[in-house]
Amino acid sequence: xGAAGKEHDRLPFSDHVVVERHAIVGLERGxxxxxxxxxxxxxxxxxxxxxxxxNARVSSPxxxxxxxxxxxxxxxxxxxxxxxxxxxxxxxxVIVDDGSTDATPEILARAASRDPRIRLLxxxxxxxxxxxxxxxxxxxxxxxxxxLDADDxxxxxxxxxxxxxxxxxPDVALVSMNYESMSADGVPIGRSxxxxxxxxxxxxxxxxxxxxxxxxxxxxxSAAEAVGGYDETCAAALDSDLWTRIVxxxxxxxxxxxxxxxxxxxxxxxxxxxxxQVEVGKRPSEESLxxxx
Numbered sequence: 001x002g003a004a005g006k007e008h009d010r011l012p013f014s015d016h017v018v019v020e021r022h023a024i025v026g027l028e029r030g031x032x033x034x035x036x037x038x039x040x041x042x043x044x045x046x047x048x049x050x051x052x053x054x055n056a057r058v059s060s061p062x063x064x065x066x067x068x069x070x071x072x073x074x075x076x077x078x079x080x081x082x083x084x085x086x087x088x089x090x091x092x093x094v095i096v097d098d099g100s101t102d103a104t105p106e107i108l109a110r111a112a113s114r115d116p117r118i119r120l121l122x123x124x125x126x127x128x129x130x131x132x133x134x135x136x137x138x139x140x141x142x143x144x145x146x147x148l149d150a151d152d153x154x155x156x157x158x159x160x161x162x163x164x165x166x167x168x169x170p171d172v173a174l175v176s177m178n179y180e181s182m183s184a185d186g187v188p189i190g191r192s193x194x195x196x197x198x199x200x201x202x203x204x205x206x207x208x209x210x211x212x213x214x215x216x217x218x219x220x221x222s223a224a225e226a227v228g229g230y231d232e233t234c235a236a237a238l239d240s241d242l243w244t245r246i247v248x249x250x251x252x253x254x255x256x257x258x259x260x261x262x263x264x265x266x267x268x269x270x271x272x273x274x275x276x277q278v279e280v281g282k283r284p285s286e287e288s289l290x291x292x293x
Contacts, residue, residue, distance in 0.1 A: 061117070063091035063159055064142030064221070068132040069150035073103040075263060080111050080118075082153040088160040091146070092117045094136045099126040130230040130238045137221070137229050145221050147239075152215035153261040162218040165253055173250025174219040174243065176211045177259025189264060195256040202247050209240035211252075216259035223249040 065083050069076060083093055095111075095118060097104055105122070112118040121135055137145065144166055148154055162175040181189040192212050194201070204210035211217060217239075227245040234241045243252070 059141070061090050061092045061142045063088075063144045063146050063163060063218070064136075064140035065091055065093045065146045065148055065154075065159075066133060066136045066140065067093065067095045067148045067150055068098055068129050068136065069095060069100065069104055069108075070098040070126060070129075070132075071100045071102045071104060072150035073100075073107055075151040076104060076107050077111075079148060079150050079152060079154075082155075083148060083159075084115060085156060086154070086159050087157070088163065091159060092119055092141060094119045094121070094140055096120075096132040096136045097122040098128070098132045099123045128232065128235055130232040130235060133238070134229045134232065137224060140221055143221060144218050145224060146218040148215045148260075151263045152213075153263070154215060155257075155259055155261065157257070158216065158259040159218070161255060161257060162259075165255070166218065166220065169251070169253070171251050172253050173223040173246050174217060174252045175255065176218075176252065177216040177255045177257055179213050179216045179260045179262050180258050181262045181264055183264060186261075186263075191258065192262075193256075195254040198251045198253055201252050201254055205240065205244050205247060205252075209237065209243070211240070211243060211254065213260065213262050214239045215262065217243075219246055220250070 067079065072079075080093070080095075083091075093115075095108055097108060097120065099122070108118075108120050112120050119139065121132075121139070123132060123135070144163060146154075146159060146162065158177065162177070165172055165175045176194070178191065178193050178195055180191050183189060194210060194212050196204075196210075201210050223246045224242065226249055227242070229242075230238050231241050246252075
């Protein structure tokens with residue numbers, strides 16, 4: 001084979017790529033090459049190299065997009081599609097079905113059959129968002145974790161922008177973005193601007209969820225693991241609780257661009273637990289305050 005074949009010899013192969021390679025070699029040794037056969041072989045070798053690279057990327061992605069879902073069939077397809085519309089492709093999508101009884105399992109199975117980057121987990125009974133998120137974190141292979149709720153939409157370019165910050169700034173543990181709120185039917189409601197200086201955001205987190213949402217956030221997996229992941233006893237404000245602990249392991253940066261569309265509807269966790277979230281969010285973390293003085 002040509003240069004493509006030599007490069008191919010140095011790459012790890014999945015089973016079907018190995019079969020393809022041996023088929024190419026067999027053609028070369030069999031003699032009686034027809035006109036254009038060598039070109040076909042080089043093209044096949046190039047294809048095999050591309051497949052091998054894709055397989056390697058899937059097994060060790062830069063980003064794990066983490067979604068938990070419970071009876072989220074109404075909006076789930078749209079949420080998944082928003083991630084796979086990204087130009088940034090070095091990610092896996094871990095989705096934990098928290099014991100859904102609607103069409104969620106069928107939707108997930110169909111999505112996973114279309115793209116090997118989707119990895120599914122299922123709870124036999126409803127365990128809650130924090131427990132489900134921790135299950136997802138436990139199998140995540142990405143260096144960075146991007147959250148996406150099953151009823152929200154991730155905006156194009158979000159993953160690339162957030163990865164760029166974490167790559168360039170080792171001192172940053174979490175990146176967030178501004179976001180747009182929309183109705184259940186996708187009609188825009190307004191925009192949330194939370195791109196304050198890091199020191200302001202970090203201070204405000206001691207009193208409320210200064211980041212505002214969940215689906216526009218990306219953080220280092222190592223930072224989440226260092227603080228024990230999500231607190232499974234903190235059902236209503238599990239996101240802001242995690243942020244206040246992650247901040248002890250690095251800075252928080254909020255980018256000015258719109259990173260997601262946040263869906264407001266009667267069945268959302270935020271709507272159902274708003275009063276509890278406010279009370280939990282108001283409890284200042286004295287330890288975190290002391291760390292930032």
